[in-house]
Amino acid sequence: MSAVAAPPAGTAVPDVGTARFGSTLTGTGRMVRFILRRDRVRIFWWTFSIVAFYLYFMAALGTFDAEAMAGRAALMETPSGIAMGGPGYGVEDYTxxxxxxxxxxxxxxxxLGVMSILHMVRHTRTEEESSRSELVRANAVGRHAPAVAAIATLALVNAFIAVVSGAILVAMGGEYVTVADSFGLTVGVALASMVFGLVAFVFAQLTAHGRGAIGLSMAVLGAAFFARAAGDMIETHGSPLSWVSAFAWAQQMRPFVDLTWWPALLSLTAIVLLLLLGSFLASRRDFGGGMLAERAGQAEAASSLAGPIALAWRQQRWALFWSALGLGLLWFASGTMLPDISGLMSDMVESNPMIGALFGDDPEGFTAAFLGIMLLYxxxxxxxxxxxxxxxxxxEESAGRAELVLARPVARSTWYGAQLLVAGIGTVVLAVVTVYSMWAGGAAAGxxxxxxxxxxxxxxxxxPAVLCFLGFTATMYAWFPQHAGLAWILLAYSFGIGMFGALLENLPEEANYANPLYWLPEPFAESPEASHVIGLGLAVVVLFALAFIGFRRRDIPAV
Amino acid sequence: MTTTSSGVPAIEIAGLDKSFGSVKALDGLDLTVRTGEVAGFLGPNGAGKSTTIRVLLGLLRSDAGVARMFGRDVWRDAVELHKHITYVPGDVSLWPNLTGGECIDYLTRLRGGADTRALRARRAELLERFELDPRKKARTYSKGNRQKVALVAAFLSDAELYILDEPTAGLDPLMESVFTDYVREAKDAGRSVLLSSHILSEVEKVCDTVTIIRNGTAVEHGTLDELRHLTRSNVTAVVGEDPAVLAGLGAVNGLQVMAHDGGTRIAFDADNADIADVLKAVTALDVQSITVTPPSLEELFMRHYGDVIEADEVVADEAAGDEPPADRAARRAARRAAKKAGVR
Incomplete structure (x- = not known):
């Protein structure tokens, strides 16, 4: 039928000539419900983890007596305390x-900033990239509905976490914990988190791929972290540099010290401006299009791209590079603070023997203890x-790429071994970079x-201790591919028990055994126990052997 | 491994079972592909084609039964066997940060073998025939282009057995015909091919034998000619006399009678074994025109899946408002006949 032919009698022509104002938002409500349903498990775990963090932090600090709090306050005035902690409100009378x-x-x-960035990109650019959003948009769904729904759900999740955490603070707190301060804290955090979510919204309009948007947004988050830390080091309670960062907008509300609400307006203003900028960009681009163009690549592969190891290296090298650079800088900076900390502690020990009793009285021992905490992190x-x-x-497996390789004459153990070898080398390189960055920072500062x-x-x-984590992940993936994410439990557990285990007096010693880091000596104080290190090495061997056995016998792709 | 003269089948599957939890994907499947044969593997989505292929590739482990390629166990000898086969999945996923050309080279190098001048020439030829730009990042390729990458990599490898799982999904008709050319070329070189598909015309064009699979079981197997012989030819004719006599013949199935200018139009399916008697009876009716067509693969396929297809097409019919009602009725009647024939 030609385009101009009249429709046969009786054919219904849909009435599409009367687009109404707001029709680019049609379907937003349904999309909000859909996102909440799709992410319900994810939202639960984020909320749970954040709230658990509040609970544990409050509970742990509750065990500190006045001297311990005074010591903690002194630490918070060191550059490292400012960088890892905050601007130092209330340290004079630390509670x-x-x-x-x-x-x-x-x-x-x-x-929460990381959560917001991932949420925003997942529901905007990644959807578009995967063409799922094409399916959705072909229905009665307005042009801006998916993005607005992503922002609305993010606001809901952040608000929900703020309310639950605020309630937890009120419930757990002592007589000085007011409702206003508690919610001042959690609302400030939620707004700062939204700022980063909207930064991701803007980048999702600019880059053609989700990964690019996540990378750029994370870079902004990192820059904001460093700006706040550096700014607060320049001047106690914040210099103009601090105020550039959304971190400061939450901290400068000074909950529990001198609650002020106006810095929240900075977050709100940034949210509105980013929303306007993102919408402006979104209205001016094509579906699926980005504003940063894609370069043409090589027509032929370099001769080095032969075999699974070469490919695994290509897949992982940039992640390794950026991790090494980021962590290297972080630990170098921390290392430069070591002389300050030991000097400060010497002064404090001289003036207050109580602190010496708590932290040891020789500066070398104190530096060692502090380095121990840095090393744990x-x-x-x-x-x-x-x-x-x-x-x-x-x-690789769930995308179907493993299948493509394994259908060629490549043994499963070769393919899996290549993935793990490159991951293992990266892990070791990162451990080396971490430790020597601390050394270099310390040495540079004298x-x-x-x-x-x-x-x-x-x-x-x-x-061997960090390789245990890789081995455990590999084993989980080989035997329980649907639940490979549970490998994070080992990290959460090791972190929890490593940081707070000492506070739990009734905790049996055996509860530490599954933490690979537990078997290491006190850094700079003890020599390694040969049997422990050999035991860790054996654990690595056993875990990798289990991983290979499991991977060889199961179906690919796992169903 | 020498294959062509040994008489060992390229693929030999017998009584193959595979379950995923409570779902039985393969249920006693039998399938044989002789060396040098192009075998069509037909069935709708979910029939078990991809599962069979993944078992052949040693990716899935079967629960019971035999699966061999060139006489060797597909699970135990997977790596050795993979030196002699090549595979194209139906939905190709590539490394997003590599270009198409890099993906092709990487996959080719996994097979080992030197990077000869002949190989480069063939690569260039394949890229040109399939009209693929190898410099684009894989993440920017459409489905059809990703499919082309896998096809180029497959035809670049000098394999003895090609395992192709709906390889032309997403290709346009021009590219489909390029694909058919290369399958024919492989066949002429004495290679074996297992072509899983639901594009029946494609299978009809290149395949020597056909296996139809339903719910994990092979329901029909043979050469196209054999399969046709087992079934019925479609007869349409315009006759001057009353065709009622035909209804009494056992070999005539699904007789339809319609008024036609100056006579009666009849259509029915005739058992091939009794076609001579049927034609005698028809010619006695003052034939004005007659056509006898062998059953198409589509009709064979519909005999096994007719119920499924009919349910789908009734919906389609209702949507197709501009079709003359008479044609629609005739098509429905033909389909009913085909279905009846299928369950005889």
Whole structure:
């Protein structure tokens, strides 16, 4: 039938000539319900983890007596305390709730900021990229409905977490914990988190791919973290540089010290401006299109791209590079603070013997203890890298790419071994970078208690320990591919027990055994126990052997 | 491994079972592909075609039964066997950050073998025939282009057995015919091919034998000629006399009678074994015109899946408002006949 032919009599012509105002938002409500349903498990775990963090932080600080709080407050005035903690409101009279506000906000903004970025990109650019959104948009769904629904659900989730966490604070707090302060804290965090969500919304309009949008948004989150930390180091309670960062907008509300609401307006203003910018960009681009163009690549593969190891390296090298650079800088910066910390502690021990009793009275011992905490954080980051990279095989399998390779004359163990080998090398490289960055930072700032050789001695027992995390991930993926994500439980458990285990007096010693880091010596203080290190090495061997056995016998793709 | 003269089948599957939880994907499947044969593997989505192929590739482990390629066990000897086969999945997924050309080279190098000048020439030829730009990142390729990448990589490898799982999904008709050319070329070179498809014309064009699978069981197997012989030819004629006499013949199935200018139009299916008697009876009726057509693969297929297809098409019919009602009725009647024939 030609285009101009009249429709046969009796054919109904839909009335499409009367588009109404607001029709680009048609279907937003249904999409909101759909996103909430699709993400219900994810939302539950995010809320649960954040609330558990509040609970645990409050409970842990509740066990501190006045001296311990004073010591903690002193630490929070060091550059490292400012970087890892906050601007230092209330340190003159440090109480558990003030510590929660001063030190916790940074971490909640990071955690929820990451959640917001992932949520926003998942429901906008990634949907478009996968063409799922094409299916949705072909229905009676307005042009802007998916993005608006993503923003609305993100606001709902952040609000929900803020309300539950605020209620937890009120319920757990002592007599000085007011309702206004509690919700001032959680609302400030929620707004800062929304700012990063909307940064991701803007980048999702610019890049053609979800991964690009996530990367750029995370870079903004990282820059905001460093700007706030540096700004607060320049001047107590914040310099103009601090105020550039959304982290500061939550912290400067000063909950539990001197609650002020106006900094929340900065977050709100940023949210509105980013929303306008994102909408402006969204209205001016094509469906599926980005504004940053894709370059043409190689017509032929370099001769080095032969075999699964070469490909796994190509898949992982940029992640390794960025992780090494980011963590290297972070630990170098932390290392430069070591002399300050030991100097500060020496002064404090001189003036207050109580602190000496708590933290030891020789500056070398104190530096060692502080380095121990840095190493715990650092190695948990390395373990997280191991778990992410150990999961790359699963991504290859569920996308169908593993099948393409395994249908060629490539043994399963070769393919899986390549994934794990590259992940393992990356993990070791990151552990090396972490430890030597701390050394380099310390050395650059004139810290002279420990030599390069001391750091080397501390480093090597960590290598089997972090490889345990990779081995555990690999085993979970090989045997329980549907539940490979449970490998994160080992990290959460090791973190929890490593940070707070000492506070739980009734905890039996055996509960520590599954934490690979438990078997390591006190860094810079003890020599490694040969049997422990050999045991860790054996655990690595057994875990990898189990992984290979499991992977060889199961169906691919797993169903 | 020498294959062509040994008489060992390229693919030999007998009594193959595979369950996923409570779902039985393969239920005693039998399938044989002789060397040098192009075998069509037919069935709608969910019939078990891809599961069979994944078992052959050693990706899935069967629960029971035999699955061999060139006489060797597909699970135990997977890697050795894969040196002699090549595979194209129905939905190709590529490494998003590699270009199409890089994906092709990577997959080719996994087979080992030197990067010869002849190989490069063939690569260039395949890229040109399939009209594929190898410089684009795989993440920007459409489904059809990803499919082409896998096809180029497959035809670039000098395999003895091609396992193709709905390989032309997403290709346009021009590219489909390029694909058919390469399958014919492989056949002429004495290679074996297992072509899983639901594009019947494609199978009819290139396949020597056909296996139809339903719910994990092979329901029909043979050469196209054999299958046709087992079934019925479709007879349409315009006759001057009353065709009622035909209804009494046992070999005549699904007789339809319609008024026609100056006579009566009849259509029915005739058992091939009794076609001579049937034609005698028809010619006695003052034939004005007659056509006898062998059953198409589509009709064979519909005999096994007619109930499924009919349910779908009734919906389609209702949507097709501009079709003359008479044609529609005739088509429905033909389909009913086909179905009846299927359940005889």
């Amino acid at each position: 558990p709730e003030r510590a929660v506000a001063n030190e916790g906000i940074t971490w909640w903004v990071i955690a 650092g190695m948990l980051c390395v373990a997280a890298y191991a778990i992410v990279m150990g999961g790359r095989g699963k991504a 810290e002279d208690f420990f030599s390069f050789g001391d750091y080397t001695e501390v480093l090597w027992p960590y290598i």
